[in-house]
Amino acid sequence: MDAAKAKAQEARDALAETLDAIEDKFNVPKRTGEFVDKAKAAYEKNPVPWIAGGAAVAAVVIGLVAWAVFGRDDD
Template identity: 60%
Template sequence: MQSKVAQTRAQLESTLDEIEDKLNVPKQVGVFARKAQASYEDNPVPWVAGVTAAVAIVGGLVAWAVLSRD
């Protein structure tokens, strides 16, 4: 019986550690940044295309807002 309790306690501790890691925003930002950097270094074309598209969209929205004043 005590072995079962110890096993359950260990599983709970592991689960809580995993939850804590997922909710640790600075750590998750770092993980995301490392993955993004590795992805960019592997193939920068999609990143350049995405940034170009974002700039075009923002530029279009700004132009629309400025030129469509009633």
């Protein structure tokens, strides 16, 4: 009987560990914080690609706005 109880306790402990791992993996605020920390570290290490990427995104947005405002509407 004690062996069965011990085995059941081991199974409960394994299940609890698995559920904790799943909860940790799907913890969005924690994952977002980790992503932000990695992005900050990458920017501090070499900001040039970040600046170039930001300029490219700005150029695309400005182009889309200009196209929407000044584009011909043939409909």
